[in-house]
Amino acid sequence: MPKWLSDEEQRVWRQLLQMTSRLDGQLNRQLQDSSGLSMADYDVLVQLSEAPDVRMRVFELSDALQWEQSRLSHHLARMGKRELIKREYCAEDRRGAFVVLTDSGRRAIEGAAPAHAEAVRHFVFDGLTATQMKSLAAITSSVLRRLQGTEQQAWTPPTGS
Amino acid sequence: MPKWLSDEEQRVWRQLLQMTSRLDGQLNRQLQDSSGLSMADYDVLVQLSEAPDVRMRVFELSDALQWEQSRLSHHLARMGKRELIKREYCAEDRRGAFVVLTDSGRRAIEGAAPAHAEAVRHFVFDGLTATQMKSLAAITSSVLRRLQGTEQQAWTPPTGS
DNA sequence: CAAGATTGATAGATCAATCTTA
DNA sequence: TAAGATTGATCTATCAATCTTG
Numbered sequence: 001m002p003k004w005l006s007d008e009e010q011r012v013w014r015q016l017l018q019m020t021s022r023l024d025g026q027l028n029r030q031l032q033d034s035s036g037l038s039m040a041d042y043d044v045l046v047q048l049s050e051a052p053d054v055r056m057r058v059f060e061l062s063d064a065l066q067w068e069q070s071r072l073s074h075h076l077a078r079m080g081k082r083e084l085i086k087r088e089y090c091a092e093d094r095r096g097a098f099v100v101l102t103d104s105g106r107r108a109i110e111g112a113a114p115a116h117a118e119a120v121r122h123f124v125f126d127g128l129t130a131t132q133m134k135s136l137a138a139i140t141s142s143v144l145r146r147l148q149g150t151e152q153q154a155w156t157p158p159t160g161s
Numbered sequence: 162m163p164k165w166l167s168d169e170e171q172r173v174w175r176q177l178l179q180m181t182s183r184l185d186g187q188l189n190r191q192l193q194d195s196s197g198l199s200m201a202d203y204d205v206l207v208q209l210s211e212a213p214d215v216r217m218r219v220f221e222l223s224d225a226l227q228w229e230q231s232r233l234s235h236h237l238a239r240m241g242k243r244e245l246i247k248r249e250y251c252a253e254d255r256r257g258a259f260v261v262l263t264d265s266g267r268r269a270i271e272g273a274a275p276a277h278a279e280a281v282r283h284f285v286f287d288g289l290t291a292t293q294m295k296s297l298a299a300i301t302s303s304v305l306r307r308l309q310g311t312e313q314q315a316w317t318p319p320t321g322s
Numbered sequence: 323c324a325a326g327a328t329t330g331a332t333a334g335a336t337c338a339a340t341c342t343t344a
Numbered sequence: 345t346a347a348g349a350t351t352g353a354t355c356t357a358t359c360a361a362t363c364t365t366g
Binding site (some may be wrong): 004005008011012013014015018019020021022023025027028030032033034041064113114115117118119120121122123124125126127131132133135136137138139140141142143144145146147150155156157 | 165166169172173174176179180181182184186191193195202208215227231274275276278279280281282283284285286287289292293294296297298299300301302303304305306307308311315316317318
């Protein structure tokens, strides 16, 4: 059980970090400039637009996005001010609330999606072979499996005694 | 030139986004709990600790980390308050400044590194075959190559006329 | 004026505390 | 008391404006 990453691991790890931060930056800028949406806005709008009756309970959204409740609540408040979404009362459980896509929210996501998809394809998928595509699916699955069950608590390394 | 991502692309893309956000969250929590450092702190301290005389110019750090000047400047101010780094005057160019690792900063990074490396290995590399490792290197290189030259400006899709 | 760097304003993320209803 | 959700405080990120020296 070596104490450090190997040279190869280190190189790949730094590349992965760089890839994700630059890709994130580029896609956010593209979205922002072309449509005024952030990736976070986009993700919320995608979930709602795919939901039956374009509405979801707050906790459903939170599960789907894997966001903390409070982050989501603050974000929905801001999106509400911009009229991308609205809240509706929930009759069955009066503690809860529905989040509903507005017409203007639907127009925003429909306007933003084509160029966003194009950008993702351009920067990521157009450069990959079919084999690399399969590999990427396997790699992300592997890491996600290893992250299972560590959702809220921090992982601690096994003691080396 | 399809307008949307294919089903497979969509599935892999969502997995990649999930992987990076959860991995980021987990590694940040582990670092924070075990050492009081964030990943951002960690990256700054790594750069300084690898630099000759544990010091760098602000613009060198900014290049190495690929951070905007203002983000770095704010972050250094906060790290300065915590005495992880300090500033020193630059004689050669009096507009500039050196950032120097303090003793307490060196202790912090040395204390944090083993468990952090262990976590990265545990969640990522221990689950990959040698072939997948090579694939991951190729994939990240491909995406980074495609991002080259788009650093500050937003990319816009070619017009479809 | 341009390069190196900081500052202030604003938007977003995280944590703990709170409020209401089941 | 616990579940669904919001609020306020604090920390971080981003953008535009500024300050100083080359």
